[in-house]
Amino acid sequence: MSIGVIVFPGSNCDRDVVWATQGCLGLPTRRIWHEETDLSGLEAVVLPGGFSYGDYLRCGAIARFAPALRSLVDFAEKGGRVLGICNGFQVLTELGLLPGALTRNRDLHFICEDANLTVVSDRSAWLQDYSATGQLTLPIAHGEGRYQCSEETFRQLQDDDAIALRYGKNPNGSVGDIAGITNPRGNVLGLMPHPERACDPATGGVDGRAMLQALMN
């Protein structure tokens, strides 16, 4: 079994993910071109950061129609683990695997900095190695990370214990300081911060390791 990283035209964090999972953690990983539809033999799938299809129309709006993502919906329904990072999170909301949408940052800036995060729920496999209310630091790098949803959806997220991570200091205006959410079942996680950039001690911080280790646990 291995981890699949889906590569769209315009993805730019796919190699970072492979370095983190395979290079740092020793987990077998292969990249999957977005036109492929065969996800067999995969334990988990990562949608990496970047600017899929140039983020034309809206972030993730065109990537959503990629052939690989039709297979991904089945994969997730069968309980396969799916991790969407940054642009990958945007794609997951466009695809409907996660609720809500990601919009322009409140202050319009592209924000590239370390973010202090609080674990809201350690219910899902992704965060069970971080204790609830635990703190971690991951880099963020996005211009459109302001999580938006209806009040009804927000209540549903709370009822489902699906808010995974909150920002300590909200950088982008996200509703409820949300940095990452899961689906009700917990097998799909989307987050704006980059765990793959916090795995190699040489580049600062290893707080993302346990989250990526959960791809194969």
Next chain:
Amino acid sequence: MTVPRFQARVLVRLRPSVLDPAGEAARGAAARLGVDGVSKLRIGKAVELELEATDADEARRRIELLSDRLFANPVIEDWSLELLDS
């Protein structure tokens, strides 16, 4: 027999409840240009398209599907459609 061709314009807007920081920035620039009194400024998108369809109802049905599923994200956006014969 030629298939009728239709022209349409779909206007996509952020929902009123969604903050539009780009609109707010442009509103600030309007004041710096010396144009006072702009109390609201929100930026959307216009999609202009042409398509062939057997009749106007069919054209409208297809464009509505495009608008709902592709041009706009109903979580944050509304859209409206103007359909023109050509």
